[in-house]
Structures are given as structure tokens and as C-alpha cells.
Amino acid sequence: QVQFVESGGGLVQPGGSLRLSCATSGFISDYYAIGWFRQAPGKEREGVLCTHRSGISTYYVDSVKGRFTDSRDNAKNTVYLQMNSLKPEDTAAYYCAASRWGYCSASVNGYDYWGQGTQVTVSS
DSSP: OOOEEEEOOEEEOTTOOEEEEEEESSOOOTTSEEEEEEEOTTSOOEEEEEEOTTSOEEESOGGGTTTEEEEEEGGGTEEEEEEOSOOGGGOEEEEEEEETTOOOOSSGGGOSEEOOOEEEEEOO
16 A cells, blocks of 8 residues: 655746655655646546556647656655646646556546645746
8 A cells, every 4th residue: 555645836936947846755666657637616526647567658748748747766665746837727626646557647536646636836
């Protein structure tokens, strides 16, 4: 069982950066695919990007390409989402997720383990 604890959200001005962390006391297998989702008020949770077990990343939101990147530190059992050049439309609760089968999906149904979410607010 993998339980993620998320951190790193907050209030940032447009153009600023944040790095979100998802840490687990358990073990994050290299086999797992790691996905990042976000949910804005009144909207459904949407997939942002996912890294397949092969290491290849897929972006589901075109507007974050070139601005968001994910990474993982296996020694720390932690995954990260680096967000640069943030825009007001990036405001949402962000969630990390893991698929134990190693496959990426833009659907929430494709993941087995979730973080509790962390709020990101981009505003001047």
C-alpha cells in the first residue's frame, strides 16, 4: 500500500514557481507510473501529466508543456512536480497519483494510489 503525503502548495504571483512534493513512507516502485492531476473549483479533476514506467512523460494539458516537469527520487520515495512561469489559470488543487501497473492515463480511474492534494493559487 502506498500513501502519499503532498506538500509545497501555496500562493504565488503570476510568473512564479512552485515545487510540489509527494512523499511516501512506503516504496515507490520504478514500475509505477506517476501521474499529476489538478482540480479547479467547480470543475472535474483533470490529468496534467504522467510519466510511464519507461520514463517517458505524456502531457495532457498543452498549456503546461515547457513549464511543468516531474521527477522522482527513489532514495527518498518522493516524487516532484516543478511548476514554472505559473499563470492564474493554473490555480487548482494538485494531486499526485501512482499506477501500480505502470501505465499512464488521463483518467482518474487509471490510478491506484493518491495524495491528499495541495492547493496552488496563482494571483497578484
